[in-house]
Amino acid sequence: MQPFVLSRPKTLAEAAELASARPQDSALRAGGIDLIDRMKEGLEAPARLVELRWLGEADREVMRALGPEGDGVQVGALVTLAQLAAHEGFGEAHAALREAAGSAATPTIRNAATLGGNLLQRPRCWYFRHADLVCLKGGSACLAVSGENKFHAILGGGPSFIVHPSTLACALTALDARVEIRGASPRTLPLAELFVTPKQDAKREHALQPGEVLVRAILPKPGPEQRSGYAAVKEKQSHDWPLAEAAVKMSLQSGVMTDVRVALGHVAPIPWRSREAEAVLEGKPPSEALFAAAAKAALAEAKPLRDNAYKIPLAQGLLREVLHRVAGVPLPE
Amino acid sequence: MSDRAGITRRGLFRGIGTAGLLAGCKPSERPPTTTDDPGGAAGPGAGEAALGPGPAPLAFTLNGEAKTVEVAPHVTLLAALREQLRVTGTKVVCDRGACGACTVLIDGVARNSCMTLAHDVAGAAVTTVEGLASGGKLSVLQQAFIRHDALQCGFCTSGMLMSCQGLLERSRGQKLAREDVEAAIAGNLCRCGTYPNVVAAVLDAAGGSA
Numbered sequence: 001m002q003p004f005v006l007s008r009p010k011t012l013a014e015a016a017e018l019a020s021a022r023p024q025d026s027a028l029r030a031g032g033i034d035l036i037d038r039m040k041e042g043l044e045a046p047a048r049l050v051e052l053r054w055l056g057e058a059d060r061e062v063m064r065a066l067g068p069e070g071d072g073v074q075v076g077a078l079v080t081l082a083q084l085a086a087h088e089g090f091g092e093a094h095a096a097l098r099e100a101a102g103s104a105a106t107p108t109i110r111n112a113a114t115l116g117g118n119l120l121q122r123p124r125c126w127y128f129r130h131a132d133l134v135c136l137k138g139g140s141a142c143l144a145v146s147g148e149n150k151f152h153a154i155l156g157g158g159p160s161f162i163v164h165p166s167t168l169a170c171a172l173t174a175l176d177a178r179v180e181i182r183g184a185s186p187r188t189l190p191l192a193e194l195f196v197t198p199k200q201d202a203k204r205e206h207a208l209q210p211g212e213v214l215v216r217a218i219l220p221k222p223g224p225e226q227r228s229g230y231a232a233v234k235e236k237q238s239h240d241w242p243l244a245e246a247a248v249k250m251s252l253q254s255g256v257m258t259d260v261r262v263a264l265g266h267v268a269p270i271p272w273r274s275r276e277a278e279a280v281l282e283g284k285p286p287s288e289a290l291f292a293a294a295a296k297a298a299l300a301e302a303k304p305l306r307d308n309a310y311k312i313p314l315a316q317g318l319l320r321e322v323l324h325r326v327a328g329v330p331l332p333e
Numbered sequence: 334m335s336d337r338a339g340i341t342r343r344g345l346f347r348g349i350g351t352a353g354l355l356a357g358c359k360p361s362e363r364p365p366t367t368t369d370d371p372g373g374a375a376g377p378g379a380g381e382a383a384l385g386p387g388p389a390p391l392a393f394t395l396n397g398e399a400k401t402v403e404v405a406p407h408v409t410l411l412a413a414l415r416e417q418l419r420v421t422g423t424k425v426v427c428d429r430g431a432c433g434a435c436t437v438l439i440d441g442v443a444r445n446s447c448m449t450l451a452h453d454v455a456g457a458a459v460t461t462v463e464g465l466a467s468g469g470k471l472s473v474l475q476q477a478f479i480r481h482d483a484l485q486c487g488f489c490t491s492g493m494l495m496s497c498q499g500l501l502e503r504s505r506g507q508k509l510a511r512e513d514v515e516a517a518i519a520g521n522l523c524r525c526g527t528y529p530n531v532v533a534a535v536l537d538a539a540g541g542s543a
Contacts, residue, residue: 003386006406006452010382036409036448037429047386049406106520108445108496109430238519239431 001036002045008054012213016183018050020211028052028213030078031114033105034121042131043122052116052213053078063116063215071221077116077214081168085110093222096230096247100171103232106239116214119169119179119194120206123162124241125152136160136202149305151243154312156268160198161305163266164205167245169195170265171230173273174247175219183212191217195270205269223251223259229326232265233318242266244315246322255285257327262298267315274298277319286327295319384452393454395420396464404451411435413451414461422462422491426522433521436492437461443499445520462491465498474498474538481534485525493521497535509539 009015019026027046029035030053038044052063065076067089075084075097085102105113122128127135127143136142136159144152144161152161172191180188194214196204208214228249232242245265250257262277277298284290295316302312324331385406392401395418404413411428414420414437423446426434430448437446438460439453465472474497477483484490500509500517514535518528 001407001409003405003407005386006384006450008382008384032450033430033448036450040429106430106433107517108433108436108443108520109448111442111444112448 001039004046005048006051007048008051010054010056012055012059012182012215015050015052015055016211016213018048019213020184020209022048023210026050026210030117031080031112032117033109033113034117038122041129043129059215065216069218073219074216075115075219076216077114079115081105081110081113081115081118082107084115084168092228093226094175094219094228096171096174096228096249097168097219099230100167100232100245100247103230103242104167109239115168115217119166119172119217120208120214121165123205124165125162128162136198138203142202144305148307150307151241151266152305152308153268154302154304154308154315155264155272155299156197156270157303157305158198160202160269162198162205162269164195164268164270165241165266166271167232167242167265169271170245170263171228171247172217172219173263173271174228174230174249174261176249176261177217177219179214180216180218181208181212182215183209185212188218191271192273198269225253226251226259227326229322231318231322231325233314244311244318246315246319248319248322248326250281250326252286252327257281257284257286262294262319264298264315264319267302267311276300281323286323286329288324288329288332291320291323291327291329294323389452391452391455393456394458396460397458402451406450406452408451409447410437410449410451410454410459411446414446414459420461420463424488424491426488431522432489432492433496433518434489434492436495436521438495438499438502441499441502443496443517460495460498462494465494472498474501474535477534477538478531481530481537483527483530483534485527489521489523489525489527493518493523493531496521497531497538500535501539504539509536511536 007018009018019028025047027035027049029049029051063076063078065074066079066083066087073094081101081104085098087098090098104110125144127133128137133143142160149161153163177191178188179191179194194206196207230247232245234240234242242265244267247263249261251259260278260281262274264272264274277294280294280297281290298319299312299316304312388403388405390401391404402413402417404417411423411425414423423437424434426432428447430445435446436443440457465475474494496518511532514532518531
């Protein structure tokens with residue numbers, strides 16, 4: 001790593017000012033897991049890291065909050081994945097977030113990595129991560145199109161075929177989360193609006209401007225009898241990036257599913273909400289046949305590259321598994 | 334024979350390193366070892382506004398002993414431990430948080446020291462594998478590792494021990510299951526495949542069935 005100045009501002013306003021004064025040269029740091037990785041790989045060499053963990057009491061409080069907020073739940077951006085995975089206040093309604101947090105990375109990484117960092121990390125594409133290569137993120141062509149693309153996008157791809165790396169984003173998409181941004185134009189927006197599709201701008205994955213800070217995620221008031229779940233398939237059980245993820249949320253009352261949300265992860269450049277699958281499920285009683293139809297609908301538009309067609313049946317099977325578990329319908333066989 | 338035994342690989346490297354250092358520069362005075370140094374000691378919320386890019390004072394507790402070092406902000410905790418403090422039990426393997434060999438406890442929590450900046454531990458208590466034994470006697474966990482043959486080449490062992498120590502500390506008084514240990518070491522790679530013996534050792538050390 002190149003030497004840098006480590007700034008420890010006391011307020012978010014100071015942090016925002018430091019980070020936006022020389023945006024190409026500064027980086028905000030929370031847990032720092034992805035940032036330090038990129039710096040060690042030589043992808044970035046910021047002259048100044050602006051620490052968010054040393055903020056004064058007032059700002060730290062909101063960024064470390066974990067618990068009820070009105071009728072919903074708030075999760076501060078500095079809450080670690082380990083804290084999320086161990087949080088008992090989530091219950092069945094928000095189980096997807098707990099399960100996702102406990103599934104990411106390793107126990108030691110989860111003790112440092114934060115919600116904010118997980119949502120805003122850069123892609124894991126091996127072309128992007130190679131310091132000697134210039135991919136679409138810095139140049140003019142996505143090298144995955146004609147290269148090795150086993151782990152790349154099957155939905156929503158083009159011109160970039162990265163998959164979004166955030167495991168929490170998959171669960172938070174299913175849970176209808178909103179995120180609060182502070183900076184020049186403070187706002188709270190639906191999670192989907194935080195992410196940028198490659199068609200909008202292939203150089204970036206999120207919409208934050210220099211000096212803007214994601215301070216917390218907010219989960220809305222759970223619906224009646226709300227339940228949720230998350231699962232991933234990986235090549236290794238531990239410390240591996242998912243091949244595919246699925247998260248589901250629904251209210252199950254009088255044998256009927258309502259307010260259904262279906263999200264897939266590691267299949268598209270953004271956390272992928274499947275309105276097609278939701279439409280199949282909404283207002284219907286859960287059943288094996290319906291879940292199979294929903295999974296088929298979720299992947300109907302998939303366009304695999306040379307090496308990743310396997311992701312289609314994989315994601316379908318995974319989504320069915322999560323639907324069965326969340327709805328309490330025994331798996332076939 | 335006893336002379337030969339007195340030469341160690343690390344001792345030899347250290348000798349070369351010191352000789353090289355003395356040839357090039359004059360040893361400077363170390364800053365006083367005190368915890369009320371203005372640069373550190375205080376936890377988050379009371380640090381300096383900006384550190385670096387050159388060396389800046391850092392005070393923390395290492396294996397129960399107060400330490401003050403001058404370290405640049407871009408130096409990882411792992412590098413500071415091994416190269417500045419010469420506490421080399423913690424190993425460098427992947428240097429990207431992917432293998433767990435560099436695991437240490439920071440305020441009792443298992444962390445990858447390679448992905449932690451040295452200045453992150455200002456005012457904190459760091460425990461490395463050197464901190465497990467006391468009074469020249471190996472800890473219960475270390476003895477269990479030996480009894481159960483829980484290591485082969487040994488390169489993952491110092492990190493593996495720290496993940497397991499973290500588990501023992503946070504589960505004190507509770508009965509551990511095999512799955513608890515497997516979950517705790519899920520970030521520690523062992524290419525010799527000693528996992529079953531590590532699990533048996535930890536269950537034994539925790540007083541459960543091995």
